Amino acid sequence: MQSGVTLSERYLIQEVIGIGGMGSVYRARDLHFPNVVKLVAVKEMVNLAPDPQVRKTIIRNFEREANILATLTHPSIPSIFDYFSSDDRSYLVLEYINGQDLEAVVRDAEDFLSPAQVVAWGIELCDVLSFLHNHKPDQIIFRDMKPSNVMIDNRGHIMLVDFGIAKQFQTGQKGTMIGTEGYSPPEQYRGEATHLADIYALGATLHHLLTKRDPRLEPPFSFEERPIRDSNPDVFPEIEAVIARALTYEPKDRYPDIDEMKEALMAAARQTGLLARMPASKAIPAFQADGIKPLWKFKCEDEVRGTPTYFDNTIYVGCYDNNLYALNAADGVLKWKYPTEGGIVSKPAVFDKNIFFGSEDKRLHVINAYSGKIVWSHYADGPVRSSPRIAEGHVFIGSDDGVLHAVNSMTGRAVWTFSAAAAVRSTPFVANELIYVGSENGEFYCVDFKGKVKWQFRAKRGITSSPLVTEHAVYFTSLDGHLYALDPKSGWVLWKFRLGKGSVSSPTILDNLIYTGAADGFIYAIDLKTSKEAWRFRTEHQVTGSPVIYKDALYCTSIDSHLYCLDAKSGQLRWKYATEGPVTGSPLVYDDIVYIGSTDHQIYALLA
Amino acid sequence: MFESIKKLFQKETSPEEKEPVVVSESETVPLSPQQVEDIIAHQSMQYELQQLIAASGQSVGKQRELNEDSILTITTTLAGNAGNIPFGLYIVADGMGGHQYGEIASNTAMRVFGGHIMRKFHPYLFSLPTAPLDESLQELMLAGVAQAQEAIQREAPGSGTTLTAALVLGDQVSIAHVGDSRAYSVYPDGRFDMITRDHSLVGRLEELGQITAEEAANHPQKNVLYRALGQGEVLEPDIFTASFPKKGNLMLCSDGLWGVLTEKDMHQAMSDADTLERACQNLVNAANAAGGPDNISVVLVKMVGQ
Numbered sequence: 001m002q003s004g005v006t007l008s009e010r011y012l013i014q015e016v017i018g019i020g021g022m023g024s025v026y027r028a029r030d031l032h033f034p035n036v037v038k039l040v041a042v043k044e045m046v047n048l049a050p051d052p053q054v055r056k057t058i059i060r061n062f063e064r065e066a067n068i069l070a071t072l073t074h075p076s077i078p079s080i081f082d083y084f085s086s087d088d089r090s091y092l093v094l095e096y097i098n099g100q101d102l103e104a105v106v107r108d109a110e111d112f113l114s115p116a117q118v119v120a121w122g123i124e125l126c127d128v129l130s131f132l133h134n135h136k137p138d139q140i141i142f143r144d145m146k147p148s149n150v151m152i153d154n155r156g157h158i159m160l161v162d163f164g165i166a167k168q169f170q171t172g173q174k175g176t177m178i179g180t181e182g183y184s185p186p187e188q189y190r191g192e193a194t195h196l197a198d199i200y201a202l203g204a205t206l207h208h209l210l211t212k213r214d215p216r217l218e219p220p221f222s223f224e225e226r227p228i229r230d231s232n233p234d235v236f237p238e239i240e241a242v243i244a245r246a247l248t249y250e251p252k253d254r255y256p257d258i259d260e261m262k263e264a265l266m267a268a269a270r271q272t273g274l275l276a277r278m279p280a281s282k283a284i285p286a287f288q289a290d291g292i293k294p295l296w297k298f299k300c301e302d303e304v305r306g307t308p309t310y311f312d313n314t315i316y317v318g319c320y321d322n323n324l325y326a327l328n329a330a331d332g333v334l335k336w337k338y339p340t341e342g343g344i345v346s347k348p349a350v351f352d353k354n355i356f357f358g359s360e361d362k363r364l365h366v367i368n369a370y371s372g373k374i375v376w377s378h379y380a381d382g383p384v385r386s387s388p389r390i391a392e393g394h395v396f397i398g399s400d401d402g403v404l405h406a407v408n409s410m411t412g413r414a415v416w417t418f419s420a421a422a423a424v425r426s427t428p429f430v431a432n433e434l435i436y437v438g439s440e441n442g443e444f445y446c447v448d449f450k451g452k453v454k455w456q457f458r459a460k461r462g463i464t465s466s467p468l469v470t471e472h473a474v475y476f477t478s479l480d481g482h483l484y485a486l487d488p489k490s491g492w493v494l495w496k497f498r499l500g501k502g503s504v505s506s507p508t509i510l511d512n513l514i515y516t517g518a519a520d521g522f523i524y525a526i527d528l529k530t531s532k533e534a535w536r537f538r539t540e541h542q543v544t545g546s547p548v549i550y551k552d553a554l555y556c557t558s559i560d561s562h563l564y565c566l567d568a569k570s571g572q573l574r575w576k577y578a579t580e581g582p583v584t585g586s587p588l589v590y591d592d593i594v595y596i597g598s599t600d601h602q603i604y605a606l607l608a
Numbered sequence: 609m610f611e612s613i614k615k616l617f618q619k620e621t622s623p624e625e626k627e628p629v630v631v632s633e634s635e636t637v638p639l640s641p642q643q644v645e646d647i648i649a650h651q652s653m654q655y656e657l658q659q660l661i662a663a664s665g666q667s668v669g670k671q672r673e674l675n676e677d678s679i680l681t682i683t684t685t686l687a688g689n690a691g692n693i694p695f696g697l698y699i700v701a702d703g704m705g706g707h708q709y710g711e712i713a714s715n716t717a718m719r720v721f722g723g724h725i726m727r728k729f730h731p732y733l734f735s736l737p738t739a740p741l742d743e744s745l746q747e748l749m750l751a752g753v754a755q756a757q758e759a760i761q762r763e764a765p766g767s768g769t770t771l772t773a774a775l776v777l778g779d780q781v782s783i784a785h786v787g788d789s790r791a792y793s794v795y796p797d798g799r800f801d802m803i804t805r806d807h808s809l810v811g812r813l814e815e816l817g818q819i820t821a822e823e824a825a826n827h828p829q830k831n832v833l834y835r836a837l838g839q840g841e842v843l844e845p846d847i848f849t850a851s852f853p854k855k856g857n858l859m860l861c862s863d864g865l866w867g868v869l870t871e872k873d874m875h876q877a878m879s880d881a882d883t884l885e886r887a888c889q890n891l892v893n894a895a896n897a898a899g900g901p902d903n904i905s906v907v908l909v910k911m912v913g914q
Contacts (some may be wrong), residue, residue, distance in 0.1 A: 487780050489779060529848075530847060
C-alpha cells in the first residue's frame, strides 16, 4: 500500500513499519479522531495462495489472532481496535508501539547488549508468558517467541506482538516441511507445543540477545554446544545457567513453569548484583602488561616504521633515520648500520647472504649480510616503499615511480620493468611463474616472467597490501575496505569480505582462517571457504601492520602502540605489550622471540 | 568414425557376439573391445586446452508419479585476456510440498537462480564488457538464492525445494547449497568426498547423539529439512568456494540417488562406464534397480586438458 491510502474510510496509511511473510505492517492515523493525531498499527495480510485449502487456513489463522487479542488485556500485549477484510486482503488494527523490535535492536547494536538490560527484558517476558500460560478457561501457548516478535517501546518496556501463528505439524512424507525458526524446541517437530516450548523459545531468544548469534543461522538445537559465555564472557555464569536450563533438549528437564524460570532469573540477577547496576558499565578485561619485560630494546635515532628480518642470529631492520641496522638477535647489540639517503619503511629480504631492501632515496640497496658493505644498488625514479621479493634469480620490487622492477639478483642488471598506473608500494608475490602485485590507484596485476600482463583487477581504492597467493586464491586487502579472494589464474573475484574501513594490512593464513587488520582498529579472522567472519578483535586504533602467525598464536601491532598476542583460533587476548609510540610495522617471530619496531624509535625483542 | 563404432558398441551388452560392422568401402575387421578401449583412452588424452565436460541423468523413479526434481547444466568457456577459462553452471533442485507445488518450487529455483547467474555472465560470454563484475562470485550466488527464495514464496507458497548449485570458473568451484541434495568430489579410486552438508533434521538429531544411525535410517521424518528454499523468514544458504576436483569428477545429485545407493554402489556404477553420459545412466539405473523410491537426478562434471 502507498502512503496516503485510506482504509475503511478511517485509517490513513503513513508508512511501512514492518514486512512479514504474508504482508506488511503500517503506521496509520485514525481519522475518527480529527483533532488529535491518534496513531495505530495496521497489519495487512495478503492472501495470494491459489489453493483454496491454503487460503482458508491463512484466513483462519488471521481471525484466530484477532480473537485472541480481543480477549487479552495486559500491559505487554497490544490492544486491538478493529478487524476487517476486503477482497483477498485482511486487516488488523492494533495499538501503535513507538519503538523497535528486538531483532533490530540486537542487529543494530555494535557491541553486545548489556546483560542487565537483557535480563530485565527476560523478566518482563516471563511475566507476559505467565499471564498467557495461566489464562482461563484456555491456556494460551504463544508458540512463536523470538526477538522479532518482541517490541521495545520508547520507555524501554517490552510488548509481545504477532499472535498469528498456528503452525500445524504433520508427519509423513517429504512435503510437509517445518520452517524452523531456530527458536523452536525439538519436540515441536513431533507436533507437541506446550508451555515448555515457550520456555525453550524464551531461552533461545535470550541466548540470541546475549551472544548476538542468530539461532536461525546455526544448526538447530546447538545451544548446548554454544555456551553464552564462549561468545560473551561478560555474562555471569549464573545467568548462563538459567538460560541453559530453559534450553535443555528434554522438556521435562526445563523449568516446569515460566514462573519458576522468572524466579531463577531474578535470583541469578540478585546474586550477581546485575539488576543493581543498570545501565551496566562496559567492562574491559584488564590485561596489563605488568609481567612482560622485553628481552632487550635498541634505540635508533628516528621512528621505526618497517618490519624486521632475521638471518643467522641477526635482526635487520630499517629506520627513518635512513639507516639499516644489523643487531645481534640474542642481546640487541649493534653489529653495524648502513646509511642510505632516505627513510626505510619496508621489510628487508635475504638471499645468498645478501640483504635486499628499498629506501625512500629511490634505490634498491643490496649489501652483504655480514659486513654491511654494498654489493650493488638499483635506481628507481621514485621512493622505494615496496619490499623486495626474490625468486628464480630475480628481485621483484615496486616503487613510487609506478613501475614494477625486475632485476637480476646476482648482478643487479635491470631485466625489465612493468609500468603500473600508479605507485607500487605493495610487495609482489611470486607463484606458478606469475607475479602478483597491487598499486596505489586500486589496480591489481598478474604479470608473467616476461613482464606481460596476464590479467588485472581493479579495486575501488588503492592496494598497498601485499598479496598472499595459494593454489586456491590470491588474497589482499584494499583501502576500499575489502579483503579480496581472487582466482589466481583468471582474477575473478571468488569472494570479498567487507571490513569496517580501508586496509593496508597484508593477510596471513593458518588452517582454514585468513587474518588481516584494518583502519577500523579490528583484527579479523575470516573463514577461507565461506568468507564468513570467525572472530574479530578490537584494538584501540588503526591496524596498519600485518598479522603474523607463530604456532597457534597471532601477533599483530596497532597504532594504539601495542603489540597483541591472540589465540589464533578464538581471537582471545593472551597478552599485549605497550611500546611508547604508535606501531605501524609488522612483528617478526623467530625461535620463540617476537621482534617489533615502534615509532618511539625503539626496536623490541619479547618472548613469544 | 570412432564415435559411430563407440555408439554401436555401447548399445550392446556383448559386442563380441555382433556381426562385423562395415564402416567404409574398404575391407575392415571389427575392433576388439580392447582396441575400442585403447582408442577411447587415446582420445581422452587429446584434450589440449583445459575445458569442462558434463553429463546428467534423471528419472522419475519407480514409485512416484511426478518428477519434482529440476536440473541445469551449462558448460562453456569464457574468452578473455587471461585465455579461455572453463565456465560451468550446474544445478540440482529437489522440490517438495503438497498440491503439486514441489515441481513448481524446484523449477522456479532453477530458473530464477540460474537466470540470475547467467544474466550476470551474459556480457562476458557474448559481448566485450568494459567493466569487471562488481560482485564476487559468492555474493552473486547469495543474491541468486535470495531471489529464488522470494520467487518460490510468491509463486508456490508453502512449498519448498533443495538447491545445490555449482558455479565453476577456472579451477575453482563456488557452491550454493540449501537442503539435502549433495555435491561430491568423486575420485577414480572410489573415494567420495561430500562437499556439502545436509540440512536434515534427522541428520542433525543423529549428530547430537539423540538417535542412532539405524534409527535415523528408518526415521519417519528422515526427509524433513531444517532449511529449504521457499521456507522460513530468514534463509542462510551455505555458500563457499573449493578447488575443482582435479583427476576426479564433481557430482551433484538428489537424495533419490544418494539415499538409495551406497558410495560403493555408486563407484561400481561409475567405474563400469567409459563416458560420463554412461556413468550418469548407470547411476540412475542402479537407483531404480534398488527400488527407485524417489525422483533421481545426477550431474557429473569433469575437467580435462592441461
